[in-house]
Amino acid sequence: MRRPFPGRLLSLMAVAALAAATAGCAPSETSEAAPAPAPEEQNPTRVLDEEFADPDILQVGDTYYAYATEGNRKNVQVATSEDLLEWEQLDEDALPELPSWIIPGKTWAPEVTEVAEGQFVLYFTGTNFQPTLQCIGVATATDPAGPFTVVGDSMLVCPEDEGGAIDASTVVTDDGLNLVWKNDGNCCDKDTWIQTAPLSADGLALTGPPQKLIKQDLAWEGDLVEAPTVVQRDGGYVLLYSSNDYGGRSYTVGRASAPALEGPWEKSPEPFLSSDSFGGDRYIGPGGQDLATAPDGQVYLLFHSWDAAVTYRSMHAEPVEWGGAELSLTDG
Template identity: 55%
Template sequence: MSRGRTGAAAGSALAAAVALAALTGCAAGGAAPSPTPTTAAFQLDQDFPDPGALVVGDRVYAYATNAPGKNVQLASSTDLRHWTLSDADALPELPSWATPGKTWAPGPAALPGGRYALYFTATDTASGRQCVGAAFAADPAGPFTSPSAAPLVCPVDEGGAIDASVFTEDDGTRFLVWKNDGNCCGLDTWIHVQRLSADGTALVGEATKLVKQTEPWEGHLVEAPVIVKHAGTYVLLYSANDYGGDAYATGAATAPSLLGPYTKHDGPILSTTGSGGRYRGPGGADLVSFKGVDWLLFHSWDDATVYRGLHVVRVAWRGGVPVPAT
């Protein structure tokens, strides 16, 4: 299954909460037996999967996969600890090509001229595949509108496309990063990158394949890609394995240039086993720098595996990759 599968309705509030802490480690080989989970505190204790984050001034906006009555969820924070969940749908109307019901993994970006983009996954009615569309707004809180009559990325013969995010180079050039949804139909899942037009409405040139599933812990897929640049090195964060359980985890790969080649970190940087069960199936990660500190936003399952709540943890850079700070 894919990173952005529609989340279940939020369950009851967790019975107890503990302070956020982070433990990392590698899951050797395939999926290891799950430890007895412990209750971890959520910044948003309800279904808010696949978070994509955008810093605008002194506020962070987080966008998430659909919920009942909303195509795209929106929350905001001024301290990354306390969040205000918007009553409004950030993408109230889907474009004509999209079938409602499976709007996943929104990836936000700031554009020139005070405009904002939101790259989202939705079902392409014509093909039945999940594909990536683009929506735009004058305010990061939306409402975003998508004027195109066709998806931005829709490689039907590769299973479609999901989980788009934006990387911005030092010179302001933007690139779209996504995954072809090959696991829908027995194909490889590649992370792709391709240049965006200056206004964010179109792709330029050809896409480059970066990495696919190769490691035992990754299972049959890699997805949810985000690229950041740290100390001159390009760092690709991604999720892998089955999103619906404890085997789902977050990995990292590094490269000297945006187009690679990328070298994968040895094992996941965030996993159920590596966190001692504190985070169950942690994935859908995004990374932002806010007030001089780097933060990782990701989802994990509640103890009953009913919903995926939002975690936000401060990171430290070790061996060239971000890990939750202890």
């Protein structure tokens, strides 16, 4: 695990400030006054103390790969681990080249799926040139660490009338591979829907129309839901999602369940994880979550949380447990 030295931290602060100033579709709360969480040495769940937001976890053999939103001069960051708790950040950019129809500077929320042995597909959020919206692109590689190469000459999902699309993830059902995402409606006073559509076997094309699953309708969700994570469990499905403003304490992780991917979905009335969890002294704005199981069988929720000064988002691993189809926090 690497720790940022003072010069490194100043650089991260500058990057965070620039991101807050240019993130056109999401309001920022980075100036929000908030109680600081416990000092770093008292936070037992921080596993990568770097700018490493929106982590996606993929296991290949005995190695776990974590992919994160752009930072540290990379479009897509990558780290590896053998146990989900000790991570090494790689020097290479997993997506080193962007095509001319993507505006650089906002490559967010990566999701990597192994569609066949040795065949990896990366779904990423980027800023489309025309229309100028955040949309979902797709890239491929034969190594989980990359480099990934963008496929095609346009975005995979880019609904102009819905404000674009961001935060792709995948889930396998009995019928095959499916893409799950959020339309970026909060950029333009529209509802935000978590949506899904079936994918081709190679993961490179949608093969059916989108279906809407949930939208923002609870007070603590603010004006958006995003960052979906769907898992099949005990004959049904569990959806974890992030909500509200990513830039401060109001960002939360919500939970919903359904008997089938298309629904009907029932939300839990309260957040699954928030800045108020654990007495309010551990996290600031937890979100961008994924689930993974360690070699010893322990399930972890991996996600980002702001540092005490709200200048960068590091990766955390919070132990959780399944009780049938119910997921719960286990620590404190």
